[in-house]
Amino acid sequence: MTHSPPTADDDCPKAVALVGNPNCGKTTLFNSLTGSRYKVANYPGVTVERKEGTLQLSSESCARIVDLPGTYALAGSSLDEKIVTQFLRGEIPGNSKPDLILAVVDATNLERNLFLVSELLDTGYPIVLAINMMDAAEQAGIKIYGELLSRALDIPVVLISARNKSGLTTLVHEVAKVLETPTISSKKLAWIPSEHSIRSQSENFNPLAPSADPALITTIGSLRYAWIRSIVRKTTSESSNDDVAVVSPLDRALTSKIWGIPIMLGIFALIFQAIFLWAQLPMDIISGVVERLSGWITATLPPGMLTSLLAEGIVPGVGNVIVFVPQIAILFFCIGILEDSGYLSRATFLLDNFMRKVGLQGRAFIPLLSSFACAVPGILSTRTIPSRSDRLATIMIAPLMSCSARLPVYAVLIAAFIPQTLVGGFISLQGLVLLGMYLLGVVGACFVAWILKKCLLWKESCFYVMEMPPLRRPIFRVILRGVYDSVASFLKNASTIILACSVVVWFLASYPKPGPEFQGNPVQASFAGQLGTAIEPAIKPLGFNWEIGIAILSSFPAREVFVTTLSTIYNISDDDDEYTGLVNILRGRQQSGEFSTLSALSLMVFYVFACMCMSTLAVCKRETGSWGWTLGMFGYMTALAYGASLAVFQIGGLFIQ
Amino acid sequence: MISAIKSCPAELLQKLVSMGVVAGSEVTVTHRGFFGSPINIHLLGSVLSLRSAEAAHIQVQPL
Numbered sequence: 001m002t003h004s005p006p007t008a009d010d011d012c013p014k015a016v017a018l019v020g021n022p023n024c025g026k027t028t029l030f031n032s033l034t035g036s037r038y039k040v041a042n043y044p045g046v047t048v049e050r051k052e053g054t055l056q057l058s059s060e061s062c063a064r065i066v067d068l069p070g071t072y073a074l075a076g077s078s079l080d081e082k083i084v085t086q087f088l089r090g091e092i093p094g095n096s097k098p099d100l101i102l103a104v105v106d107a108t109n110l111e112r113n114l115f116l117v118s119e120l121l122d123t124g125y126p127i128v129l130a131i132n133m134m135d136a137a138e139q140a141g142i143k144i145y146g147e148l149l150s151r152a153l154d155i156p157v158v159l160i161s162a163r164n165k166s167g168l169t170t171l172v173h174e175v176a177k178v179l180e181t182p183t184i185s186s187k188k189l190a191w192i193p194s195e196h197s198i199r200s201q202s203e204n205f206n207p208l209a210p211s212a213d214p215a216l217i218t219t220i221g222s223l224r225y226a227w228i229r230s231i232v233r234k235t236t237s238e239s240s241n242d243d244v245a246v247v248s249p250l251d252r253a254l255t256s257k258i259w260g261i262p263i264m265l266g267i268f269a270l271i272f273q274a275i276f277l278w279a280q281l282p283m284d285i286i287s288g289v290v291e292r293l294s295g296w297i298t299a300t301l302p303p304g305m306l307t308s309l310l311a312e313g314i315v316p317g318v319g320n321v322i323v324f325v326p327q328i329a330i331l332f333f334c335i336g337i338l339e340d341s342g343y344l345s346r347a348t349f350l351l352d353n354f355m356r357k358v359g360l361q362g363r364a365f366i367p368l369l370s371s372f373a374c375a376v377p378g379i380l381s382t383r384t385i386p387s388r389s390d391r392l393a394t395i396m397i398a399p400l401m402s403c404s405a406r407l408p409v410y411a412v413l414i415a416a417f418i419p420q421t422l423v424g425g426f427i428s429l430q431g432l433v434l435l436g437m438y439l440l441g442v443v444g445a446c447f448v449a450w451i452l453k454k455c456l457l458w459k460e461s462c463f464y465v466m467e468m469p470p471l472r473r474p475i476f477r478v479i480l481r482g483v484y485d486s487v488a489s490f491l492k493n494a495s496t497i498i499l500a501c502s503v504v505v506w507f508l509a510s511y512p513k514p515g516p517e518f519q520g521n522p523v524q525a526s527f528a529g530q531l532g533t534a535i536e537p538a539i540k541p542l543g544f545n546w547e548i549g550i551a552i553l554s555s556f557p558a559r560e561v562f563v564t565t566l567s568t569i570y571n572i573s574d575d576d577d578e579y580t581g582l583v584n585i586l587r588g589r590q591q592s593g594e595f596s597t598l599s600a601l602s603l604m605v606f607y608v609f610a611c612m613c614m615s616t617l618a619v620c621k622r623e624t625g626s627w628g629w630t631l632g633m634f635g636y637m638t639a640l641a642y643g644a645s646l647a648v649f650q651i652g653g654l655f656i657q
Numbered sequence: 658m659i660s661a662i663k664s665c666p667a668e669l670l671q672k673l674v675s676m677g678v679v680a681g682s683e684v685t686v687t688h689r690g691f692f693g694s695p696i697n698i699h700l701l702g703s704v705l706s707l708r709s710a711e712a713a714h715i716q717v718q719p720l
Contacts, residue, residue, distance in 0.1 A: 073675030109702040112677040212667045221674030222681065255688055349706050352695050465672050465711055468697060468704035
């Protein structure tokens with residue numbers, strides 16, 4: 001193509017809306033038509049963001065194409081299903097009504113998919129119908145006669161396979177033709193038999209403003225299906241001998257009553273291993289590079305404020321975020337495979353019973369699982385939860401899952417304070433304490449979710465009807481693109497805030513410089529030190545001193561900063577010039593009685609609950625669109641952290657003394 | 658075969674109907690979870706997963 005594709009609205013005045021059931025391959029078609037690649041998955045409702053691309057109709061004309069969320073009917077109840085109806089009514093601000101609907105249906109599931117098409121026919125929009133997944137249909141022995149179907153529905157019908165990119169040229173050609181001379185199907189309301197009694201009220205039937213009368217819903221539904229069935233019978237043929245439900249042995253095992261849960265636990269244990277083991281090497285390399293870079297800056301640049309800002313503020317601050325990229329990439333890669341293959345729907349199915357006990361849906365499981373790596377992608381993935389109150393509850397508890405940023409905090413405190421003894425001869429006490437911290441977060445999350453659903457969030461009619469997509473081989477090109485998107489958005493979202501915060505923390509810990517007569521710890525004289533001393537009375541009941549206070553305050557942008565800050569403060573305050581490892585310093589403090597094991601436990605419990613993460617708050621603000629929920633999250637988590645920590649230190653103190 | 662859908666809230670009914678759960682459709686139960694919930698049914702070439710509470714609205718008769 002010699003022409004550069006025009007992109008501005010003026011060049012592409014016409015708009016095409018892509019409408020279809022979930023899992024009909026709509027997003028794959030969108031990607032192929034626009035040349036852009038986005039997320040495609042088996043998991044219901046993953047396309048919640050509005051996606052618009054440019055469809056090249058010919059060398060000089062084009063149209064805008066909008067990928068609408070997958071829906072089964074125009075009267076959908078979830079957030080994303082309502083968007084479709086609003087969009088077609090022209091009610092979404094900034095979006096005019098489309099000029100044409102490109103309806104996509106799954107050839108292997110024609111009857112159910114045509115229900116939505118029969119509703120679309122009633123709207124009076126010009127429609128082009130794409131029958132997708134023809135390759136899969138042929139394999140299953142289904143034959144579809146496009147010509148006959150086109151005549152029966154009175155709209156252009158094109159047989160395609162978005163996966164293999166076959167039939168797309170014809171499809172684009174048909175779309176261009178209808179955009180040029182719009183034609184409306186004569187089959188509007190054709191599903192009502194001429195002698196039927198509801199024909200008289202047919203003027204009131206607007207699928208974009210559906211009736212809520214149960215009797216009418218049933219009647220309309222039955223009539224539509226009867227009409228569709230008669231058309232499908234005339235325009236398709238199936239060579240397979242029986243259409244009895246066939247569940248593959250693999251699928252049977254994955255959702256089995258006995259094996260389902262163990263297999264799922266095995267899969268997720270493997271993912272956790274992958275996140276911690278495979279990410280170790282790249283993480284070590286990244287942190288090594290960050291350290292070198294910081295050292296190189298100090299050595300090469302003339303000493304001064306700028307050098308100090310770069311070497312002690314920005315580089316370690318931003319580096320602390322980049323370190324987690326390998327874990328996030330691996331997590332999204334694994335989740336991408338599970339999602340694209342259709343396994344996540346099965347995990348949701350297995351867990352629905354349990355999640356319902358705490359007032360959540362099975363769907364909340366994936367966001368919560370992701371939150372063990374990082375709450376940011378966890379909160380982002382709550383978009384797949386259709387009920388708004390369930391989604392909010394899940395967002396609110398996601399940061400209670402112990403994320404990978406807490407691990408350095410737990411690790412250093414456990415190594416310093418918990419003895420390396422074995423419980424019962426083979427279970428390490430250190431490992432038990434670590435597991436305990438993870439479990440404490442989970443228990444806290446169940447409790448908070450239960451309270452939220454019981455008292456705070458409004459009641460919403462919430463039901464669980466979910467399509468179980470067939471197991472498919474995942475497309476790796478699509479998954480890798482998804483990983484890239486997630487990592488890029490993580491870096492963009494988090495690094496801007498972290499960058500700003502690292503500058504602020506550096507400034508507060510470095511200024512004002514103590515005078516020459518000042519004896520003792522230079523950090524104590526800084527703003528941060530003064531702040532630490534000021535809040536000491538508030539944190540004393542938890543067993544913390546001013547140094548811990550600074551470390552906690554400085555770790556507000558990101559938890560792992562706690563370890564760095566503490567190490568810096570202790571190294572500056574200790575008299576000897578030699579660098580001492582933080583674990584050894586802490587052991588020394590324990591022996592001198594300045595810091596007890598109980599304080600360490602209290603500190604760990606504090607980190608289990610405390611919302612010490614700017615990125616989480618920023619993402620929460622973006623996803624809930626509300627400062628109220630964001631501040632609420634910060635508030636309740638801080639209160640919980642303070643309360644739990646206080647309880648540990650005070651009640652624990654009674655037993656020890 | 659589904660004979661009727663009884664006393665069902667409009668929103669759920671709309672969802673079930675749009676997914677092919679109407680009188681006259683053939684269904685096969687392919688899976689039951691612990692305590693009978695969730696329950697998977699096969700109809701019109703796809704598998705739907707429901708809780709027992711939702712499935713209770715659907716009345717069936719043997720073919």
